[in-house]
Amino acid sequence: MKTSAIVAGVGMTRFGKHMDTGLKALGAQGVEAAIKDAGIVAGDIEAAYVGNAAAGLITGQESIRGEVILRGMGIGRIPVINVENACASASTALNQACAMVTAGIYDVVLALGVEKLYDPDKKKTFGAFTGAVDVEMLQAIMEGLKQNAKAGGAESASSGAGEKRSMFMDIYAMMARAHMDQYGTTAEQFAGVSAKNSFHGSMNERAQFREAMTVEEVLAAPMIAEPLTRPMCSPIGDGAAAAILVSEAKARELGIDKPVRVVSSVLRSGWDHGPDEAGTVEVCAGEAYEEAGVGPEDIDVIECHDASAPAELVSYESLGLCAKGEGGRLIDEGATKLGGRIPVNTSGGLLRKGHPIGATGIAQAVELTEQLQGRSGERQVEGAKVALAQNGGGTIGTDAAAMCVTILSR
Amino acid sequence: MKTSAIVAGVGMTRFGKHMDTGLKALGAQGVEAAIKDAGIVAGDIEAAYVGNAAAGLITGQESIRGEVILRGMGIGRIPVINVENACASASTALNQACAMVTAGIYDVVLALGVEKLYDPDKKKTFGAFTGAVDVEMLQAIMEGLKQNAKAGGAESASSGAGEKRSMFMDIYAMMARAHMDQYGTTAEQFAGVSAKNSFHGSMNERAQFREAMTVEEVLAAPMIAEPLTRPMCSPIGDGAAAAILVSEAKARELGIDKPVRVVSSVLRSGWDHGPDEAGTVEVCAGEAYEEAGVGPEDIDVIECHDASAPAELVSYESLGLCAKGEGGRLIDEGATKLGGRIPVNTSGGLLRKGHPIGATGIAQAVELTEQLQGRSGERQVEGAKVALAQNGGGTIGTDAAAMCVTILSR
Numbered sequence: 001m002k003t004s005a006i007v008a009g010v011g012m013t014r015f016g017k018h019m020d021t022g023l024k025a026l027g028a029q030g031v032e033a034a035i036k037d038a039g040i041v042a043g044d045i046e047a048a049y050v051g052n053a054a055a056g057l058i059t060g061q062e063s064i065r066g067e068v069i070l071r072g073m074g075i076g077r078i079p080v081i082n083v084e085n086a087c088a089s090a091s092t093a094l095n096q097a098c099a100m101v102t103a104g105i106y107d108v109v110l111a112l113g114v115e116k117l118y119d120p121d122k123k124k125t126f127g128a129f130t131g132a133v134d135v136e137m138l139q140a141i142m143e144g145l146k147q148n149a150k151a152g153g154a155e156s157a158s159s160g161a162g163e164k165r166s167m168f169m170d171i172y173a174m175m176a177r178a179h180m181d182q183y184g185t186t187a188e189q190f191a192g193v194s195a196k197n198s199f200h201g202s203m204n205e206r207a208q209f210r211e212a213m214t215v216e217e218v219l220a221a222p223m224i225a226e227p228l229t230r231p232m233c234s235p236i237g238d239g240a241a242a243a244i245l246v247s248e249a250k251a252r253e254l255g256i257d258k259p260v261r262v263v264s265s266v267l268r269s270g271w272d273h274g275p276d277e278a279g280t281v282e283v284c285a286g287e288a289y290e291e292a293g294v295g296p297e298d299i300d301v302i303e304c305h306d307a308s309a310p311a312e313l314v315s316y317e318s319l320g321l322c323a324k325g326e327g328g329r330l331i332d333e334g335a336t337k338l339g340g341r342i343p344v345n346t347s348g349g350l351l352r353k354g355h356p357i358g359a360t361g362i363a364q365a366v367e368l369t370e371q372l373q374g375r376s377g378e379r380q381v382e383g384a385k386v387a388l389a390q391n392g393g394g395t396i397g398t399d400a401a402a403m404c405v406t407i408l409s410r
Numbered sequence: 411m412k413t414s415a416i417v418a419g420v421g422m423t424r425f426g427k428h429m430d431t432g433l434k435a436l437g438a439q440g441v442e443a444a445i446k447d448a449g450i451v452a453g454d455i456e457a458a459y460v461g462n463a464a465a466g467l468i469t470g471q472e473s474i475r476g477e478v479i480l481r482g483m484g485i486g487r488i489p490v491i492n493v494e495n496a497c498a499s500a501s502t503a504l505n506q507a508c509a510m511v512t513a514g515i516y517d518v519v520l521a522l523g524v525e526k527l528y529d530p531d532k533k534k535t536f537g538a539f540t541g542a543v544d545v546e547m548l549q550a551i552m553e554g555l556k557q558n559a560k561a562g563g564a565e566s567a568s569s570g571a572g573e574k575r576s577m578f579m580d581i582y583a584m585m586a587r588a589h590m591d592q593y594g595t596t597a598e599q600f601a602g603v604s605a606k607n608s609f610h611g612s613m614n615e616r617a618q619f620r621e622a623m624t625v626e627e628v629l630a631a632p633m634i635a636e637p638l639t640r641p642m643c644s645p646i647g648d649g650a651a652a653a654i655l656v657s658e659a660k661a662r663e664l665g666i667d668k669p670v671r672v673v674s675s676v677l678r679s680g681w682d683h684g685p686d687e688a689g690t691v692e693v694c695a696g697e698a699y700e701e702a703g704v705g706p707e708d709i710d711v712i713e714c715h716d717a718s719a720p721a722e723l724v725s726y727e728s729l730g731l732c733a734k735g736e737g738g739r740l741i742d743e744g745a746t747k748l749g750g751r752i753p754v755n756t757s758g759g760l761l762r763k764g765h766p767i768g769a770t771g772i773a774q775a776v777e778l779t780e781q782l783q784g785r786s787g788e789r790q791v792e793g794a795k796v797a798l799a800q801n802g803g804g805t806i807g808t809d810a811a812a813m814c815v816t817i818l819s820r
Contacts, residue, residue, distance in 0.1 A: 001515060022546060053473050056466035062541025063463050063496040064804035064811040071681045071806060077690060079677040080812065081502055084492040086473040092491055103513030105411060131472025136432060267489040271481045280487060394474035396481060401474040402490065
């Protein structure tokens with residue numbers, strides 16, 4: 001979808017473990033930061049899209065999540081649309097907000113992504129992940145993972161998936177082993193993704209983890225699912241991220257010059273395509289590039305969905321940064337590191353900034369907006385003019401359930 | 411929001427207790443019926459909005475509900491947006507689908523509302539309702555209800571709200587008692603709403619309850635929360651309802667003459683208004699009337715949110731069918747019964763057709779579309795040209811969390 005929505009302001013909480021801060025307070029902090037950044041007042045907001053994936057299972061707030069969070073902030077009796085697409089919930093909120101502004105239905109729309117995953121009862125947290133697959137088929141999926149683990153001889157994959165870790169890491173581990181088998185990609189290269197993102201995250205005060213790690217340290221960390229060690233897996237976290245999207249007219253009124261614009265936002269489902277058809281990242285990226293009138297070579301900075309280290313490496317290929325199978329080479333060359341040809345996940349990514357699932361898509365937009373505005377401090381990609389975010393959610397069949405690719409430009 | 415979306419087709423399951431049919435199967439039945447009715451194929455659908463309120467808590471399908479339901483039906487890799495607004499989830503889906511068609515972003519959009527409330531574990535079902543208020547404030551709400559029950563001497567309201575019934579019925583009972591105190595409305599008049607809707611429902615093969623009841627029978631039924639007897643409270647139910655919204659161009663292509671159009675759809679939050687400010691139904695209805703260029707006197711048939719009998723009676727006043735306090739008179743006169751001046755809830759309403767919460771808003775649109783197309787059989791309102799639906803969801807502060815008023819015309 002082509003859009004003309006302008007990002008007037010962004011804001012987010014630090015991602016991490018916020019045991020004493022509830023869903024409402026986290027969400028409110030994100031919204032207040034974005035309102036302040038946009039230079040508007042709460043009463044200017046004409047509609048709100050609120051992305052969250054797991055509050056029903058974690059906090060019991062199954063319904064009207066947005067209304068509960070936004071109440072009492074001075075926002076009018078506006079439409080609040082609660083949207084959900086697993087880890088792509090926030091991108092979905094952003095996508096819809098941009099559509100409404102582009103259509104001229106509203107001039108000022110809030111997009112909020114918020115998630116509270118930590119709970120004193122850890123079973124709740126891990127239980128929430130199983131809600132992002134087809135639960136009627138869950139038994140079959142778990143059985144398949146067990147069989148696969150036995151066949152591959154990977155001990156860790158048979159040890160209580162869904163209890164000590166998200167079953168998604170088993171899926172990512174399979175993806176990693178397949179890439180290693182097919183293209184000769186190495187565990188060192190996957191570790192290189194995590195090391196790079198830890199370097200980026202060490203400069204981001206809103207990142208969950210600030211420690212810079214070497215490839216060796218990443219490899220020496222505890223194994224989660226062969227070949228993924230802990231720093232190759234995104235952590236559990238809490239947090240919120242918000243953006244205020246405005247029309248051209250409102251941007252002028254706010255005195256925004258050189259606005260950051262969401263030029264394209266492509267949301268699609270990953271279901272039901274054959275093994276020979278393009279993956280959903282490719283489909284979304286291809287459409288987004290076309291709508292934005294740019295190619296991979298024009299992108300200055302990327303936030304991609306590194307829920308695991310191999311996921312980032314495979315995204316390089318899916319987004320067209322390199323040919324199939326050459327993702328490892330980009331890591332070896334340092335191309336995606338700050339200072340390289342095309343820096344990826346300057347925020348630290350999901351691996352190090354953190355991944356409060358329903359907040360992630362908008363947190364990507366926060367990082368990219370600030371990059372395009374030249375206010376990323378020591379993480380700044382000099383002269384960044386075009387940026388891309390890729391955010392996927394859930395799994396269904398052999399692909400992500402929901403995928404969103406967004407291109408922003410200044 | 412003004413809209414130009416045309417309802418090309420509608421479909422729904424029978425509402426009721428479907429112990430052997432899961433969320434996926436129910437949803438698929440609704441979608442297949444709407445696709446058939448529209449004369450399109452599944453591959454024509456360009457985007458889908460899926461409303462559901464409680465699957466996370468009831469079935470464990472916390473995330474990607476729409477993707478799971480719609481998979482394998484021949485629908486392309488389209489954007490699926492899961493939306494939620496408690497009992498107004500389906501109206502929210504319809505509202506968003508209409509916006510997209512009106513904006514010219516898509517020509518064919520599916521809006522689906524689906525809910526599976528019955529579960530072998532009844533605690534799950536009742537637990538889901540507490541998710542439609544601010545759960546961080548739930549303790550205070552329950553305490554308030556207890557105090558109120560003691561003060562009012564209503565024995566039933568202190569007996570385990572949230573276990574044997576939804577706490578919403580306590581709120582509706584308070585609303586009923588306040589109306590009786592202020593305007594002299596009687597329990598017989600509330601019972602009259604239920605009797606009327608049971609008459610309508612007796613003619614609707616998709617209604618959960620087909621038995622016609624007299625006022626005396628309604629009054630003699632078991633007391634749920636004074637003065638509400640069981641038939642004055644909407645039941646627990648499962649079901650799905652779907653609509654295909656298309657652009658003018660697509661409607662012509664499909665050979666639709668005399669199309670039913672959604673001319674206005676107003677969605678708002680009910681939070682944070684003073685006791686002297688208009689309620690959210692009034693605000694939404696006023697805006698919808700203005701956008702549609704009609705008044706209450708122009709409406710031929712209404713589906714309103716009769717989650718309880720007093721809620722329907724109060725809606726008469728909020729929608730402008732009569733002055734404040736005169737809702738009871740409309741029942742006495744039979745004005746809102748089939749054959750009366752302005753028939754309300756010809757489907758049987760939430761009370762008798764049933765109320766699978768996330769499906770209700772689109773089920774209202776199914777009834778009204780068929781009424782405007784003259785295919786409602788013995789329930790037909792002769793010559794109906796303009797119809798209105800009112801659907802609310804959740805509660806926050808002293809009003810509904812989400813409210814939607816939709817006007818359709820032919």
